[in-house]
Amino acid sequence: MGKCVTCGNDYDESFEVTTASGEHHVFDSIECAVAVVAPVCVNCGTRILGHGVQNEEHIFCCAHCATAVGVTGVSDRVTSGS
DSSP states (O other): OEEOTTTOOEETTOEEEEOTTOOEEEESSHHHHHHHHSOBOTTTOOBOOSOOEEOSSOEESSHHHHHHTTOOSOOSOOOOOO
């Protein structure tokens, strides 16, 4: 199908990812896709593979990183009141 934009491997089982902004990329593995399209936590720099925590301006990997830069009202867990 195509050559991976990350590593250059020409792989017969490659796949294409289209981002919300309309960019098209061809990858040979999930690892290569993550390196290009996964967002990066603005506090610690880790790639975010889940939902993360967002405010109006930034995305974070977790509530801890969000609170480390001053975001309030976020939590990594929802507790039942019991």
